[in-house]
Amino acid sequence: MEEEKEYLTVKDVMQDLKIKEHKAYEIFKRKDFPANCVVRPFKIHKDSYNEWKKQRHDKEEE
Numbered sequence: 001m002e003e004e005k006e007y008l009t010v011k012d013v014m015q016d017l018k019i020k021e022h023k024a025y026e027i028f029k030r031k032d033f034p035a036n037c038v039v040r041p042f043k044i045h046k047d048s049y050n051e052w053k054k055q056r057h058d059k060e061e062e
Contacts, residue, residue, distance in 0.1 A: 007043040016053075 005012075014024040028035045028042045034052055035044040044052075 006046055008046055008049050010042050013044070013049065 008016075010021065010024045010028060013019075013027065014021060017024070017027075019027075025042070027033055028044070032052070033044070034048040035042055
C-alpha cells in the first residue's frame with residue numbers, strides 16, 4: 001500500500017487545479033497561499049492546501 005504524501009508539489013497543484021506551470025508558481029508566490037516557499041522545490045502541506053482551496057471555493061460562492 002502506497003503511503004499518502006503529506007506535502008504537495010507545484011506539479012501536484014497544477015494537476016489538481018488543471019492549470020499550467022507558470023500559473024501554479026504564481027499561486028505559490030501569493031501571500032494568501034500557505035506554502036513553504038523558503039525551501040526549494042516549493043511545497044505545501046496537504047492540509048493547508050485543502051483549507052486554502054476550500055476558502056477559495058467559499059469566496060467564489062458568495
